[in-house]
Amino acid sequence: MQVRITVSGGKITDVTALQVPDGNRRDQEINDYAVPILRQQALAAQSAQIDTVSGATVTSDGYRESLQSAIDAAHLK
Amino acid sequence: MNLTAELDRRAWVVQVMGLPVSVHLRGPRVRTDPVAERVERVFAELREIDAVFSTYRPESVLGRLGGRRPDPATAEPLVREVVELCELARLRTDGWFDADRLPLPTGGTGFDPSGLVKGWAVERAARWLADLPDHDLCLNAGGDVLLWTAPGRPAWRVGVENPGRPERLLDVLERERGAVATSGTSRRGAHIVDPHAGRPAEAVRSVTVVGPDLLWADVYATAAVARGADALDWLATLDGYAGLLVDAAGRLRATPNWPGTRPAAQTRAG
Numbered sequence: 001m002q003v004r005i006t007v008s009g010g011k012i013t014d015v016t017a018l019q020v021p022d023g024n025r026r027d028q029e030i031n032d033y034a035v036p037i038l039r040q041q042a043l044a045a046q047s048a049q050i051d052t053v054s055g056a057t058v059t060s061d062g063y064r065e066s067l068q069s070a071i072d073a074a075h076l077k
Numbered sequence: 078m079n080l081t082a083e084l085d086r087r088a089w090v091v092q093v094m095g096l097p098v099s100v101h102l103r104g105p106r107v108r109t110d111p112v113a114e115r116v117e118r119v120f121a122e123l124r125e126i127d128a129v130f131s132t133y134r135p136e137s138v139l140g141r142l143g144g145r146r147p148d149p150a151t152a153e154p155l156v157r158e159v160v161e162l163c164e165l166a167r168l169r170t171d172g173w174f175d176a177d178r179l180p181l182p183t184g185g186t187g188f189d190p191s192g193l194v195k196g197w198a199v200e201r202a203a204r205w206l207a208d209l210p211d212h213d214l215c216l217n218a219g220g221d222v223l224l225w226t227a228p229g230r231p232a233w234r235v236g237v238e239n240p241g242r243p244e245r246l247l248d249v250l251e252r253e254r255g256a257v258a259t260s261g262t263s264r265r266g267a268h269i270v271d272p273h274a275g276r277p278a279e280a281v282r283s284v285t286v287v288g289p290d291l292l293w294a295d296v297y298a299t300a301a302v303a304r305g306a307d308a309l310d311w312l313a314t315l316d317g318y319a320g321l322l323v324d325a326a327g328r329l330r331a332t333p334n335w336p337g338t339r340p341a342a343q344t345r346a347g
Binding site for chain 1: 086087088089090092095096097099215217219220221222224233234235236237238240243244249257258259260261283285287322
């Protein structure tokens with residue numbers, strides 16, 4: 001899954017799915033589930049004005065769907 | 078006056094030790110080459126440590142030992158330091174952190190210091206950034222956080238993830254320096270072993286520990302998950318450290334010195 005994180009003035013303003021693989025029902029189901037969660041996470045983080053997230057070990061695989069990845073993305077450049 | 082708005086901030090993210098490691102710096106020179114080079118040194122040192130200690134790499138020092146504990150008398154200094162710290166961690170946690178009897182990636186059980194090496198390695202590697210005056214650090218290694226701020230700077234705000242609902246936060250902590258570490262069963266299922274029973278610990282969903290050192294905050298959080306629901310009473314005895322525990326039923330308890338907004342009284346994770 002690839003997502004677009006919209007950043008304005010150093011703040012996350014939206015998260016949308018950029019690439020939704022088609023022809024794979026399971027992928028579609030995962031996207032339908034994960035994208036709203038990621039958006040909710042990112043915007044919640046923004047409203048709480050948090051700088052980072054402490055949570056049970058995020059593996060490299062789980063990172064892309066994590067709130068921390070959204071926070072990182074807002075400051076990578 | 079809003080100092081945050083005037084501070085430039087930059088992040089770097091690298092996958093190392095099987096984890097995403099992100100470094101956030103605030104300060105006037107975050108876009109300069111010397112600062113970027115220091116950050117690269119941090120990641121390089123983490124890779125070097127992983128090459129020695131990874132139990133997933135058959136060619137690492139630990140991989141070659143195949144679950145045997147290195148002999149401190151003959152081990153290289155870094156390995157000896159870790160073996161000795163593991164023994165100290167076992168003593169400080171009444172045996173609830175025990176690197177000697179863990180399930181190995183290659184099967185069977187044996188010595189695996191990974192649970193301690195992460196925090197130790199991050200603290201060690203972060204020294205490359207320690208002498209950057211006027212720069213604030215917020216380093217997150219797979220959910221464990223090390224941070225500091227220059228005098229007069231705003232604290233970093235650390236969200237504590239709700240293990241039952243990752244889209245929600247349990248609490249937000251304002252910290253100027255030190256560590257916030259969380260261990261639990263939410264991301265990878267039950268992967269912390271109860272060293273006394275020899276099976277995965279399941280009585281606790283997650284424990285977050287706040288304190289001065291990342292190594293110890295992480296070790297104490299892991300030991301608390303292994304220990305189970307009464308771990309909070311033990312955490313309360315640790316000088317300089319505070320804890321927040323979510324049990325298997327989603328009930329939430331914090332030590333009296335917990336710095337967040339959660340009351341010490343029992344509440345539920347929403």
